[in-house]
Amino acid sequence: MSNNIRRAFVAALVLAAAPLAIASPASATGIGHTMFMRGSIVSMSGDVATICVGKADGATPGQVLNVVQVKMVPGGAKGAPTPQRTNVGTVHIDAIIDDHFATATVVSGKAATNDIVELKK
Numbered sequence: 001m002s003n004n005i006r007r008a009f010v011a012a013l014v015l016a017a018a019p020l021a022i023a024s025p026a027s028a029t030g031i032g033h034t035m036f037m038r039g040s041i042v043s044m045s046g047d048v049a050t051i052c053v054g055k056a057d058g059a060t061p062g063q064v065l066n067v068v069q070v071k072m073v074p075g076g077a078k079g080a081p082t083p084q085r086t087n088v089g090t091v092h093i094d095a096i097i098d099d100h101f102a103t104a105t106v107v108s109g110k111a112a113t114n115d116i117v118e119l120k121k
């Protein structure tokens with residue numbers, strides 16, 4: 001195969017593969033995840049949480065999100081701590097503040113600043 005044909009072949013392969021390479025990271029982010037929406041509690045006032053989930057995430061008043069607390073636990077033989085998730089309650093979205101934030105009321109369990117809130121698919 002001559003060098004010109006080889007270069008043309010390689011160029012054609014690169015051009016054909018480019019759309020796949022560009023699309024893969026976006027589509028791969030959801031593989032294995034069962035959450036539709038995820039954010040965190042940025043502040044608490046009594047049983048009302050301000051959450052980092054808003055209109056841009058698809059949040060709507062009335063949705064109920066799980067509250068998950070993450071704690072680091074001692075690791076294995078090398079001693080590296082690992083995160084452990086524990087479901088600790090639920091919150092009900094009361095109002096959307098803007099594209100990025102909403103207010104939610106704790107309806108079961110407990111919730112604290114920095115806990116994760118998530119809506120299952």
